[in-house]
Amino acid sequence: MKKLITLASGAVLSSVASFPVLAQSSITLYGVLDNGLVYQSSGGGNSAVRAVPGGLFATRYGFKGSEDIGGGIHVNFQLEQAFSGQTGVATNPADAFNRLAYVGLSGGFGEVRFGLQNSPQYDVLQAAMDPSWVKSIASPMNNFNGLIIRANNGISYYTPTYAGLAAKFMVALRDSSAGTGNGIGFYNVVVQYSNGPLKAAAGYERGDEPGVGAGGSYTLAGGAAAGPGAVFSVFNAGASYGIGANRIWLAYHTENLTNTPKYMQHDVYQISDSYEFSPAAMLSVMYGYLHDRTGKGNNAQEIGLLYEYSLSKATELYTAAGFIQNRNQAAYTLAGTAYSGLALTPGTDTRGIGVGLVHKF
Template sequence: MNRLTPLACAAGLFCASVPCVFAQSAVTLYGVIDNGLVYQNSGGNNSAIRAVPGGLFSTRYGFKGSEDIGGGLHVNFQLEQAFSGQTGAATDPTKAFNRLAFVGMSGGFGEVRFGLQNTPQYDVLQAAMDPSWVKSIASPMNNFNGLIIRANNGISYYTPTVGGLNAKFMVALRDSSTGGGSGIGFYNVVVQYINGPLNVAAGYERGDEPAVGAGGSYSLTGGAAAGPGAVFTVFNAGASYAIGDDRIWLAYHTEKLTNTPKYMQHDVYQLSDSYQFDPATLFSVMYGYVHDRTGAGNNAQQVGVLLEYALSKSTELYTAMAFLQNKNQAKYTLSGTAYSGLIVAAGADSRGIGIGLVHKF
């Protein structure tokens, strides 16, 4: 038999006389674990077999929730931490949540977010650039391009989708950890159009040092090291079109980093194809070429293959293979989504194969 306490009875009597509104909310625990093995050879005796985390997906866990506050409005939050599935160690033990920590609102107007969050380029645009979403050693874009992945003090706005078209805007403000001062240290805009089998997206971002380095995380390629006062700019564009079970992908990336030991600027071009053999089997092949725009001729090219097999809705096996050819002083290497490749000598080739098991919960 259910028993009501005096307090519950009083609450019931109160709500009987006064309209009461109870917001509906839900919190979800989620995560991804990706562990595997990789063999890589970067010339001569420079080879290794390693147990690696994050060959295809970054291993992480998180919490996300949404509260319906009425009138078509929702309050949303997300907290996320990355860790190694091989050791259990946090990727950044100094932070409770090093990937995401934001709160925001959504409704008919779109969505706004405040806090540590992925940049629109990383969160949305990469999914339009190649069949791996720019992940694993198989993706030339993953190995050749740099990107500001996420930023602290972020303020973003995602528009509603109208006629297949939407846009995403983000700025990140400076604070004491970014050398003092105030104002915008980073901004990013992405526009996307999806209509049936066609997916097209493009975006531009700009980040200042030290605001970039302190603002979450970022990735630079080719051994570049940003100096004080450096400015990092990126433009990405991707398009894909599905014909039955086959999808063709085109992608372009250009980046420029100033105030480095050697001024860095290059373009990346990529052509990919993916084929869904059956609901469980996806095969992708990718070719990419990076052109050094400094005139030094530090170019490179790569071909990669990715095979994914779904054991269930939550678990998949994958195999990634790649061959990368460096020219002159280029030092590009084959890196997984969440691990770095072997150090490569200038002009040396690199080849590798990795296998892994992914489980999402």
């Protein structure tokens, strides 16, 4: 394996070195601002109206650039920081760029990236699972699922697309300075297919001590946290088919987290439908069912609605609503893309509705 990696690296470097230097660089400043209001209540009598950031998109800004070094080869980089659009405070003030910080190469061979980056599951697979891209209180997949969102020390490879088929691979190395040893702490593989009205993707990821061993951020439904020696594994699959202005979506998610309460071992099934009334207006309906694999009956189900209206190419208004029915000790709540839902008594239902304004630049 070491010889294979060495030969591949040498081949890329040799090909780069053989091209004349015709450097042309570009740098882009970009960002997303998403602010809104949300009302949520639960069967336990807990309710609140809150001003929230990131109901549909995480508020962030970033820089990305590319240099053409000739021969079809580009050097790329991206730096990205998340912050609250309500307060202006960085999501993690200790980090200059807490979402993305990578450099890489792209060309006819595909693309490689090195550094802090999104996992392929988060970056591309979620777009195949429901019309919201697994965002907002309307998405059962967002409220029920755990996922390793991104990782430090990442090395990824994105293949070119052949006949609509592409694959994405990523590993993240452990950081010995954090006291977690060496070697691979996280890996993820995703396969995508897109041909005409059919879009499909599937992927598997595994992280040892997520957020520690792989140095990555991670989110788990139900508020559980990983402890020492924890292993978190996820398989996702999604497909959609377009018929005129209508698109039907199917998605499946299964996850397992060791050395935590067993209710984290579950499967989620979701069916969705989206309809474009016009190029500016779309309504999505999503239904999801969570099955507790432990046999304790901690099941849950949700129905969600999302209406999006584009005021321009850069600005969007949205309304998201959701209702979750929890059973036994299940305590799943309605969470926005970048904010947590209200805590509730296990076994109680919860409902909510939010409105927001998104501007992209």
